[in-house]
Amino acid sequence: MATADSSVILSAPIVPTLRKMTIPMIFGMIFLMLFNLVDTFFISMLGTEPLAAISFTFPVTFTVISLAIGLGIGTSAVIATALGAQSTNQARFDGGVALVISAVMVLALSAVGYLFTEEIFLLLGAKAHLIEIIEQYMHIWFLASVLLVTPMIGNAVLRANGDTKTPSIVMGCSGLVNAILDPILIFGFGPIDAMGVQGAAIASAISWILGVAAILYILTRQRNLVTLRCPSQSFAVATRKILKIGLPAAGANMLTPIAMAVMTAIVANFGAPAVAAFGVGSRIESIASLVVLALSMTLPPFISQNFGAGKHERVRSAYQQTLKFVMVWQFAIYLLLLMVAPFIAAAFADEQQVSDLIQLFIYVLPLSYGLQGVIILTNSSFNAIHKPMNALILSIVRLFVFYVPIAYLGSLLADLTGLFVGAALGNLFTAVIAYYWFSRGLQCTEVKTQELTP
Structure with missing residues (x-):
């Protein structure tokens, strides 16, 4: 099992340790991203309007x-820091509390979404004739959302403990189940009637149920990594620790879909084909950035444990070496996308206009994915050293000072081409700020630690 215990994370060579932790996550992320891409692919076969409707749901x-x-x-940062300080029982309790509060909070948010589905999507710019299709998908999705969050939190507990192989297996199995069920439920098979976009939502829910069963068995019966009993810490104290990091981190993450909603509304001005192409492009972005996303899950536990143990130089080295790798890797991915762009467009679009716009997206925006990786990893590193407000501010600056405003200005000057170029420039400006801010903040932390050390 690809488990990196505290002694390895705190003392072993940095690059081999991060590579050992990250490679299993990459395979898990491939299946997780294919989970969404498979939905998009099969729904695209229903026509442009269902594809546009689903694009509004992203x-x-x-x-x-x-x-x-x-x-x-928040869960990963709190648990990993506790493990770095050798507080194992406290880490187990933090994991149990995280599972409970995450389920409650996601249920509350989804309930609001369920009750106001039509109003929400009309505000996003969806046309009235698309609302019925959107509701068919989203009502089931909202009801099943708690089945999605539990495996996500459970996987965070495992990663905080240095185990990245098990989460990748859980994600991979869920993605495989979804891929098998999607065409059966969307188009029908044997006695099963075709359900259209509703079938895609049901397929997702079934795959999540299996994920919940697997992760709870692993955490409680197999590994004993969570508990709801801890004599040295109350439920309220554990909740505050998790939410202190988790809520700003959630806020930072929520800014992305808010910005995406604004971007979708801007793109909607260019018609349904543009929205459909933008939705496909967003899915392509997830696949193209899967190594960055995998690193954003494995780098924070490494940083948190070393930060908790006071090993700041290992934190700095891990951060810098990871960013160098990401810049080179993402440029190679961009070159690959340039070569396969016509084939990707043909796979996801029947209409020539949609195909052309998908290719336009690929030619421009992925060039900045390395810079976007710098931003993502800096955000996760800020959270790992318990500076969630820095991560939140960085997200605000990226999305609402640079990304969306420059993209909108570009759309006014040069239509969709200008929008994509503007978004790429937004990534550039934010990446520069992110790197110098984290490096400076870590240096200040080191100085304060040295001053407090006798």
């Missing part, structure tokens, strides 16, 4: 997922 579903991601970040 910002909303990602808002709920962002809350779960934020709580997972």
Whole structure:
């Protein structure tokens, strides 16, 4: 099992340790991203309108997922820091509390979404004739959302303990189940009637149920990594620790779908084909950035444990070496996307206009994915050293000072081409700020530690 215990994380060579932790996560992320891409692919076969309808759901579903991601970040940071300080029982209790509060909070947010589905999507710019399709998908998705959050938090507990193989297996199995069920439920098979977009939502819910069963068995019966009993800490104290990091992290993550909603509304001005192409492009972005996303899950536990043990130089080295790798890797991915762009467009679009716009997206925006990786990893590193407000501010600056405003200005000057170029420039400006801010903040932390050391 790809488990990196505290002694390895705190003392072993940095690059091999991060590589050992990250490679299993990459395979898990491939299946997780294919989970969403498979949905998009099969729904695209229903026509442009269903594809456009589902594209409108991305910002909303990602808002709920962002809350779960934020709580997972808080969970991982708190547990990993406790493990670095050799407080094992406290770490187990933090994990149990995280599972409970995340389920409650996601249920509350999804309930609001369920009750106001029509109003939300009309505000996002969806046309009235698309609302019925959107509701068919989202009503089931909202009801099943708690089944999504539990495996996400459970995986955060495992990663905080240095185990990245098990989360990748859980994610991979869920993605495989979804891929098998999608065409059966969307188009029908044998005695099963075709359900359209509703079938895609049901397929997701079934795959999440299996994920919940697997993760709870692993955490409680197999590994004994969570508990709701701890004589040295109350439920309220553990909740405050997790939410202190988790809520700002969730807020930072929620800004992304809010910005995506604004971007979708801007793109909607160019018609349904543009929205459909933008939705496909967003899914491509997830796949193209999967190594960055995997690192954003494995770098924070490494940083948190070393930060908790006072090993700041290992934190700095891990951060810098990871960013160098990401810049080179993402440029190679961009070159690959340039070569396969026509084939990707043909796979996801029947209409020539949609195909052309998908290729336009690929030619421009992925060039900045390395810079976007710098931003993502800096955000996760801020959370790992318990500076969640820095991560939140960085997200605000990126999305609402640079990304959206410059993209909007670009759309006014050069239509969709200008929008994509503007978004790429937003990533550039924010990446520069992110790198110098984290490096400076870590240096200040080191100086304060040295001053307090006798």
